[in-house]
Amino acid sequence: MPRPFAKDSATLNAISFDQILRDQDPFGNPGGRFDLSGVKLITPGALVQLAAACYALSLDGRPVQITVDNDDVRTYLVRSDFVSVVSAVAGFEPPIAELTYQVYRSYRGSNPLLLEVTKIERDTALPDLLDQIIMTLRERLYYPKYDAFDVATLVSEICQNTFDHNQQTCGFVAMQVYRSTGAPFLEIGVADYGDGLAATLKRNPKNLPINSDLDAIMRATEAGTSQYDDPTRGTGLYHLLDIAYKHRGSVQIRSGASSVRFRMDKKKGWAFAGPPMPGVQIVLALPTKT
């Protein structure tokens, strides 16, 4: 039986998601299970990681079961479109009837969710998504134009990386504003379940040797490190950190069995080992501009 989520850490975020992977080992079990009992809040970063994990497990035919006991969380999973995004690959315990709730469209009202969990399958879908992000930030949060452009540019660079790394898989993105605790901030989660940074960068012999997932993450943030032998490639994550630094935000980049958390107010990154998971998962937290 998987160990349920610890009651004393009721928030499932990009960091505590590793605890789930470690304790419940969904990738090591024949039936992929996520027991979210005790979870009272899920962040966008964790939502997209969970979506990517469900799709990764489905690749080898494993039926995924997600146990959620908290009614608020169950409602949130529907309203954030998570339930419909993973419906083809995951079921819920107890079952969630989508019709019970109404999906709350992010571009209206006061809902802090600014962008529902969105599956991105090809880069031709990106321009509309990025324009929607700009419109939402401008109209809902009254963002200055250039700051909204910066956020959309960040999302664009991360999402294009997703398509660069992967052939048969897709990515997920979600965005939410947090206003209630301390300084308000914006959290953006982008996740995929593809080959990951180490395998991708190893396709280019110029990058060798790459000794670990951590090595791959650090190399990927340097300008010019790419799977392609093309001098105009390999700047996406470099510019991501540059813009995050400008906005004094933080960035977590996770790939394979490592993650690095860059705190831009400290101009520093901290590395952590974690349980392995396919793909690349990135979470951005940026102080809001209004």
Add this chain to the structure above:
Amino acid sequence: MNKKLMLGEYGPHLWTRERAREIRVKAEKLLRELKPGESLVIDAQNVEVFDFSFANELFGKLLLNLPREYLDRFLIIENLTTYTRENLAKALESLNLAAIERTGGKLKLIGKLHPVDQETFAAIEKAGEPITATILKERLGINLTAMNERLTKLAMLGVIRREKGVSPAGREQYVYSVPGR
């Protein structure tokens, strides 16, 4: 005669490498129609934002290809906003490239540059006609070796023109100029 590509025709928000690739194909077609010394002007009027992938694929690849495939043809970018200029400058810096920007009828360089490169470019532009390294070094107060190094760098970046000329004494020499406006 210079050719112009109106970037704003593709929309105010230009995202993704894929989008840039379509536009680059059209830009390269125009470059092939140019004669030596002529320029392709990319007019960014009405463009509010492009991402780094777009900038790398369009401007980065065109600039990289200029000295190799379109020798003596030039790229001039105009009507950048504060935002698009900043992003283009960052994109070019990360690629170790530079581009010519036209603002208010004047040419200047943006991208990966040392202040002395800007100074050299400005001195060539100010001359108003092709100028030799010997004359330039006197105007800038530096030695000939340093002058030649600066000129070689700018020529390799594809932002100045280097042609063979003849000195009054009948000797072969190189003359340098900026693209015609």
